[in-house]
Amino acid sequence: MSPFRYAALLLLLFICSLINAQTIEESNQISSETRITSAERIFGLVQFWSEAKYTFAYFDQVPKLDWDAALQEYIPLVQNAESDDAYYRLLEQFCALLKNVNTNIFRPDYLAGKWDRPQLGIELLENVPVVVNRSKEIGNKVPLGAQITSINQMPVETYLEQHIYPYITAGGEQVERRWATHDIMKGPAGSTLNFTFKTLDGNPGRATLPRNRSSKAVVWEVQSPKRPLVKFDFLQGQVGLLTINSFKDEKVTEEFLKHLPNIRKCQKLVLDLRWNMAGNTEVAYEILKYFTNKPILSTAWQTRMPQASSSAWGKALTKAAPETLNEQDRYNQQMYWGEIWHVVPADTIQPASNPIPEIPIAVLMSNYTASAAEKFLVAANVLENLTYIGEPSFGDTPQQSTLSLPGGGSARISSKRDTYPDGKVYVGPGVAVDLKIAPSIKDYLEDRDVVLAKALEILK
Numbered sequence: 001m002s003p004f005r006y007a008a009l010l011l012l013l014f015i016c017s018l019i020n021a022q023t024i025e026e027s028n029q030i031s032s033e034t035r036i037t038s039a040e041r042i043f044g045l046v047q048f049w050s051e052a053k054y055t056f057a058y059f060d061q062v063p064k065l066d067w068d069a070a071l072q073e074y075i076p077l078v079q080n081a082e083s084d085d086a087y088y089r090l091l092e093q094f095c096a097l098l099k100n101v102n103t104n105i106f107r108p109d110y111l112a113g114k115w116d117r118p119q120l121g122i123e124l125l126e127n128v129p130v131v132v133n134r135s136k137e138i139g140n141k142v143p144l145g146a147q148i149t150s151i152n153q154m155p156v157e158t159y160l161e162q163h164i165y166p167y168i169t170a171g172g173e174q175v176e177r178r179w180a181t182h183d184i185m186k187g188p189a190g191s192t193l194n195f196t197f198k199t200l201d202g203n204p205g206r207a208t209l210p211r212n213r214s215s216k217a218v219v220w221e222v223q224s225p226k227r228p229l230v231k232f233d234f235l236q237g238q239v240g241l242l243t244i245n246s247f248k249d250e251k252v253t254e255e256f257l258k259h260l261p262n263i264r265k266c267q268k269l270v271l272d273l274r275w276n277m278a279g280n281t282e283v284a285y286e287i288l289k290y291f292t293n294k295p296i297l298s299t300a301w302q303t304r305m306p307q308a309s310s311s312a313w314g315k316a317l318t319k320a321a322p323e324t325l326n327e328q329d330r331y332n333q334q335m336y337w338g339e340i341w342h343v344v345p346a347d348t349i350q351p352a353s354n355p356i357p358e359i360p361i362a363v364l365m366s367n368y369t370a371s372a373a374e375k376f377l378v379a380a381n382v383l384e385n386l387t388y389i390g391e392p393s394f395g396d397t398p399q400q401s402t403l404s405l406p407g408g409g410s411a412r413i414s415s416k417r418d419t420y421p422d423g424k425v426y427v428g429p430g431v432a433v434d435l436k437i438a439p440s441i442k443d444y445l446e447d448r449d450v451v452l453a454k455a456l457e458i459l460k
Contacts, residue, residue: 034083035110040406041078041087045094046071047403048105048411054306055401057417058100059338061171061428065097084407085114091405092167099171100414100428101396108408116189118209119218122148124181125441129156131197132444133222142207144222145445146197148184149204153194160184171428172395174367187211200441227275230255232262239459240266241452244287247279247372253286260290263356268459270452272364274390279372288376289352291361296382297346297421299375301399304415305342346421349379361386362455365433370394377431378420387458388433390451395430 036044049071059065074094081087091105107114120142121133129148134141151159160180168183170176185193189211197205229252231243240263246252263269285298313332322330334340363386365377374393380386399416419425437454 036084036087036406038079041081042075044406044409045074045078045091048091048095048405048413051401051403051411052098052103052413054338055304055413055415056098056100056103057302057304057414058098058171058425058428062097062099067097070094070097084108085111088407088409089167091409091411095411096167096169099169099176101170101172101175101394102400102412102414102427104169104412105405106410106412108405110408113214114189115186116211116215117183117185117187117213118193118211119213120185120209121220121222122181122184123444124178125439125444127177129181129184130441130444133220136219136221138209141209142197143199143205145200145441146205147199147441148195148197150196151184151193156184170395172392172430174392174430175394178367185211189214200445228255230259232259234262234266235270235456237460238265238267239270239456240268241270241272243272244373245275247276247281247284247287247376249280250283252279252283256287256290260356266359268359269356269361270364270455270459271361272452273369273373273376274364274366274451275368276373277368277370277394281372281375284372284376285349285379288380289349290355291380291386292349292351292383293355293358295348295350296379298349299378300344300346300419300421300423302341302343302417302419304338305340306338341417358385360459362459363388364451364455365390365393365431366451367391367394367430369431370396374426374431375418378426381420381431387435387455388431389435389437389455389458390433391436391438392430392432393426395426395428397427 049067053067059067074090078087078090081090088105088107088111095103095105119135119138120131122129123132124130125132131142131144131146131148134144148156150156151163154162164180164183164186165176168176168179170179185195187193191211192208193211194208195206197207199205227245229244229246229248233241235241242259242263244252244256313329315336317325317329317333318336320329320333322333325333331340363377363380365388369377370393374396377388377393397414397416397418399414399418400412401415402410402412404410414427417425418427435454435458437451439448439450442448443450
């Protein structure tokens with residue numbers, strides 16, 4: 001632990017001691033849902049704040065955020081929270097100020113079931129929340145394809161702004177609205193939700209449903225598709241379709257190598273990574289080396305480099321214009337501001353001894369393409385025979401620092417800044433596509449793969 005984080009925690013303990021007498025009195029009156037004392041609440045808040053202050057790698061993506069002022073604002077809020085659930089709700093809101101998809105609060109087990117949703121599947125289509133699945137119990141009360149227009153008598157955009165976006169940690173626009181859509185019906189478990197909708201035919205509708213998805217076994221009307229680790233098919237005209245749904249372990253490489261002889265027969269190839277959401281970077285690069293006949297660079301990364309003495313000297317220089325300082329003082333000033341980084345350059349990915357012939361390849365991606373798959377895309381971006389089609393990727397990093405929170409909760413904070421080899425950041429905005437295309441509501445409901453269709457059109 002750095003001297004600064006240690007000092008912050010000592011300050012916290014001092015604050016906690018001042019309110020200890022009040023805490024003891026409160027503890028005699030708490031309900032069964034209040035196990036965390038006021039002192040523990042503040043400790044958890046400051047612990048998260050301190051860890052983020054000295055390790056969070058993306059403050060540049062929230063330039064208007066004053067992290068110190070935010071702490072001062074939230075201390076009385078968490079101290080006076082009416083319950084443990086309300087406390088963790090505030091922590092989630094505090095965390096969301098950082099707008100980073102891999103910086104999150106995780107509730108204790110005894111609070112995990114406090115929030116729930118109705119038995120509906122909601123997806124973002126045509127930039128609006130749309131019902132794409134429902135339980136057999138709900139039946140025809142809500143039609144598939146219904147576009148949500150209001151929640152609890154509040155227009156859907158207003159409801160998102162006031163009740164959903166303040167708790168969404170995603171930073172990139174491509175993920176923030178999608179996550180908000182998934183959470184739009186989230187609320188206290190067992191409560192009732194009133195909402196209105198518009199059908200595909202444009203007819204208005206209204207429904208009232210309980211938030212009880214987690215309280216019973218749900219039988220869904222639309223079954224989730226089975227997604228094998230790796231799949232290969234021949235399409236028309238010697239075009240191959242290679243689907244890789246994960247880079248999680250060496251079994252993926254083994255499955256890929258089984259299909260390699262057939263892939264070599266292709267004149268053109270579609271590589272589908274739309275549902276590749278997690279995995280091992282080494283596995284991703286092991287497969288990538290078959291797609292290049294020349295060395296290419298991997299992602300690079302960096303992390304903030306705290307140094308207590310330089311930061312202390314730099315604090316006295318905060319009001320000085322950088323151009324007026326000598327080199328050492330400027331370094332100290334930057335250290336205090338958290339602008340000095342430990343930089344690890346990109347590695348070199350050597351091609352396989354027998355790579356795939358250089359054929360036109362359309363790579364399908366989506367907002368769900370994440371983690372190791374994004375590193376695959378970043379490294380492969382220099383290959384001129386690849387065209388990225390679909391939607392920008394998720395924009396995350398597989399590395400975070402973790403800490404424990406009061407009551408058995410936990411948190412993680414993005415402390416590693418993954419980049420393109422030249423330092424360009426993709427965590428947040430995601431990896432961009434060359435051609436953006438997404439299914440319409442009717443496409444989705446009728447299971448028309450317009451992204452694949454566009455890829456085949458381009459390959460012709």
